[in-house]
Amino acid sequence: MKLRKVTAASAAVLTLALTATACGSDDGDDGGSSSGGGKKITIGIKFDQPGLGQKTPQGYAGFDVDVATYVAKKLGYSEDQIEWKESKSADRETMLQRGDVDFIAATYSITPERQEKVDFAGPYLLAHQDVLIRADDDSIKSPEDLNDKKLCSVTGSTSAQNVKEKLAPKAQLQQYPTYSACLTGVQNKAIDALTTDDSILAGYAAQSQFKGKFKLGGFKMTNENYGIGLKKGSDLKDKINDALEAMVSDGSWQKAVDANLGPAGYKNDPAPKIGEIKS
Structure with a gap:
């Protein structure tokens, strides 16, 4: 009787070990989520803001989309490895806190109240x-x-x-x-x-x-510092800041502004310095 119990226990341990091996995650994943065995990164954007973040029949378009795509590439993800998620204004902090997305680029103004709940990389655009x-x-x-x-x-x-x-x-x-x-x-x-x-x-x-x-009108009545939202303590913050600096220095940032917002006569401020929040 005792021998049979030991054998059953050993079998159970072996089964658990095999199950754990089969369900193991990809250790090479760099902060993004894994889907279907492939490396993925999940990014929150607006789906209904033309020129910034918009879902179209042809895909996703806008300045925020261009910024997020550039950043993702610098993090090691190709465009087909990006999963876009709609991030409505009221849902952004919750989505980050729950880990629904890796980061959010969605006309997300950096404010002291929001900084208590989430981290920000950037800013990457000074709007008014x-x-x-x-x-x-x-x-x-x-x-x-x-x-x-x-x-x-x-x-x-x-x-x-x-x-x-x-x-x-x-x-x-x-x-x-x-x-x-x-x-x-x-x-x-x-x-x-x-x-x-x-x-x-x-x-x-x-x-x-x-x-x-x-x-x-060109009145500039307030300063809105758009940042990339991250879960508190995310190790992606410094990497994203480096990517934003590279986007400015190689001309891709201004090119994205001109392509998405220029047709309306938008006169943008110079790209803000990382960590410089204008009140």
Whole structure:
């Protein structure tokens, strides 16, 4: 009886050892996830921001996508090893904390509140709150000219409220469900101006159907330091910072800005220095 028990125990140990060997992960994986035996990296982007992060029938496009792709290549991943995941603004910290993505590049402004929850590489773009108006509208030349004008932003956004509280108290706030709806309102003259980050405005205005119809005010009402979000303590931070510096130095950064945002007359600030956050 005792002999049979020892034999059964030995068999169980052997089975567990074989199972562990079969399920072992690829030790060569450099911070990314493994899928189907192949090396993968999962990156969060916006799917609905033209010029920045957009899912199209042809794939994924935009400045954030170009930055993320460049960084991934520097980390050792080819384009077909990237898995893109939609990262809505309200979900970004949770996605990073849960490990749903390896990093996020999605118009993600670095703020003290967010830095308590996640780490950031960068910044890689200095954006500013601005307004978008019709190309033939010469009545809005400064933020103060927004007084008595119909000013639109998306429902839940603080952009329009910031303008009303600090710069144009008589502005008539209009909330639409999407930036596209605001843009149509400006085009149809139901709205005088649309406000949010200038990079986002430029991305929408750069769409082929809108070329030449809108212009940016160039008011630079706030500083928005876009960074690449990472899980707290991620060992990818220094590697990503090195990749961002390389992207600037070899000209790829400016090329990506011009290709994605230039058609709207976007005048970008110089590439920010790593770790330099402008308040």
